[in-house]
Amino acid sequence: MGKQNICFLTAWIILGKIFAAFSSDLEPNATAFVTSTPLLNTTEWLTDYTDIVSKFSLRTADMPDDDICYIVAGMPETIKECNFNPETQTFIVIHGWTVTGMFESWVPKLVSALYDRIPTANVIVVDWLTRANQHYPTSAAYTKLVGRDVAKFVSWIQKELQLSWDRIHLLGYSLGAHVAGIAGDLTDHKISRITGLDPAGPTFEHADEQSTLSRGDAQFVDVLHTNTRGSPDRSIGIQRPVGHIDIYPNGGTFQPGCDIQNTLMGIALGGIKGLQNMDQLVKCSHERSIHLFIDSLLNIEQQSVAFRCNTKDAFNKGMCLSCRKNRCNKIGYNVKKVRTARIIPLCPSLSPLMSMLET
Numbered sequence: 001m002g003k004q005n006i007c008f009l010t011a012w013i014i015l016g017k018i019f020a021a022f023s024s025d026l027e028p029n030a031t032a033f034v035t036s037t038p039l040l041n042t043t044e045w046l047t048d049y050t051d052i053v054s055k056f057s058l059r060t061a062d063m064p065d066d067d068i069c070y071i072v073a074g075m076p077e078t079i080k081e082c083n084f085n086p087e088t089q090t091f092i093v094i095h096g097w098t099v100t101g102m103f104e105s106w107v108p109k110l111v112s113a114l115y116d117r118i119p120t121a122n123v124i125v126v127d128w129l130t131r132a133n134q135h136y137p138t139s140a141a142y143t144k145l146v147g148r149d150v151a152k153f154v155s156w157i158q159k160e161l162q163l164s165w166d167r168i169h170l171l172g173y174s175l176g177a178h179v180a181g182i183a184g185d186l187t188d189h190k191i192s193r194i195t196g197l198d199p200a201g202p203t204f205e206h207a208d209e210q211s212t213l214s215r216g217d218a219q220f221v222d223v224l225h226t227n228t229r230g231s232p233d234r235s236i237g238i239q240r241p242v243g244h245i246d247i248y249p250n251g252g253t254f255q256p257g258c259d260i261q262n263t264l265m266g267i268a269l270g271g272i273k274g275l276q277n278m279d280q281l282v283k284c285s286h287e288r289s290i291h292l293f294i295d296s297l298l299n300i301e302q303q304s305v306a307f308r309c310n311t312k313d314a315f316n317k318g319m320c321l322s323c324r325k326n327r328c329n330k331i332g333y334n335v336k337k338v339r340t341a342r343i344i345p346l347c348p349s350l351s352p353l354m355s356m357l358e359t
Contacts, residue, residue: 043188045148046155049074054149055127056092058082061115065108067127073156086161089169090122094150096174096200097140101133106290110171113297117333126150132175140203143175144211147182155187166192172213173197173290174237177223178204181213181242184221196223198237198289205233205240213242220244220337224292227285229253236286245338247306247331249292251315258284296332304331 049072057067069082091114095107107125114123128149131142154168168191172180177199184191196213204212215221221243228239228248237252250256296303308327309320320327329336 046152046186046188049152049156052149052152053128053131054146054153056153057125057127058084059108059111059123059125061112061119064111064115064123065103067125071124071153071157073153076160079157079160084122084157084161085120086163088120088122089118089167090124090163092124092126092150092154092168092170092180094126094146094170094172094176094179095128095132096172096176097136098129098132101129103127103129104287106173106287106294110290110294113294117297117300126176126179128179137203140175140178140200143178144182146179148186150179150183151186154183154191155189158189165189166219169193169195170218171195171197171293172199174200174286177213178211181217181221182211184217185210185214191218193220193222194218194243195293196221196243197293198224198226198286199242201228201230201235201238202233204238205235212238215242215244222335222337223247224249224289224331225252226250226255226289226292227253227283229285236283237289245329245335247329247335249288249306249331251312255285255288258288293332296330296334300334303334305329306331 052073055067056071056073058069058071059065059067070078071082071084072078093107093110093114095103098104103125111123111125114121126146126149128142128146131146132139134142150170154170157163158165158168170180170183170191170193172178172194174197177194177196180194180196181199184194194213194217199213209216213221213223223241223243223246225237225239225246225248227237228235230236232239239252292304305323306329307315307320307322308329309315314320322328329338
């Protein structure tokens with residue numbers, strides 16, 4: 001592992017420890033559950049909503065950064081109160097680990113982009129901030145409980161409204177990607193699609209499929225890997241392919257513009273507000289997965305493209321930059337649904353976002 005990546009991972013963990021020290025205590029009786037989550041052989045537990053801790057906010061296009069209406073499993077009146085539209089696409093956005101205990105700035109950006117693409121959609125944001133704001137290993141273990149919460153919620157609202165499973169799409173970032181996978185594994189019917197945005201690596205690289213995002217968790221699982229630098233289980237993002245299609249932008253290890261010098265320059269130019277982005281030193285490449293997906297939602301006319309390649313060396317030599325024989329694919333929302341596992345190191349085409357990042 002390079003010295004720079006060791007510094008990034010160390011800083012990430014230290015930041016987490018500092019903020020977690022001020023976070024809330026563990027839930028009563030949580031220790032046994034985060035260590036091992038017993039799953040019943042029946043699906044009766046799916047209809048017990050009393051132990052759901054996560055919150056489900058239906059955000060709006062007008063107020064993408066505010067949680068003004070929560071849909072509560074077991075309380076059908078909240079569906080109507082929040083103006084949920086059962087006739088359209090439903091996106092469920094799941095955040096990852098947080099050192100501040102607050103939603104990160106990318107959340108409303110993704111919400112707005114989803115509404116920009118499908119104005120009539122339902123965009124639900126899962127709030128598991130209390131569990132995500134612990135020491136990283138604890139938050140990582142909590143993904144099992146949060147996955148159960150999401151599975152219960154999805155199963156309940158689908159049954160309550162007879163929603164089409166083909167119109168349910170989970171999007172998870174970092175630890176949230178594994179939450180989405182666990183939820184998909186636990187529902188009694190296959191969710192249409194799960195998108196993993198740089199699924200977290202530490203503690204998940206060698207974990208079993210029931211504990212991580214995997215290709216069996218939905219009808220289609222697509223994954224963007226943007227921060228895989230380092231040895232296995234120490235890279236911030238998971239290295240191994242876990243979906244039907246796994247795309248590694250710019251090789252997947254590290255992203256253009258995310259070096260220390262450029263990141264510090266961006267923080268400095270932001271003045272006092274820039275100090276709020278100090279965590280970008282650690283998560284710039286990690287979070288790039290989200291912004292690539294947002295780009296795919298907004299820039300319909302000029303989509304970024306991924307090229308299939310047998311080896312990274314061949315890709316670096318420019319031997320794979322051809323779309324012949326279906327060897328290329330689009331990135332993000334418009335990815336072609338391929339059901340055989342493939343790894344695609346890619347070089348994005350020059351969409352407005354990528355041309356800026358590449359300079």
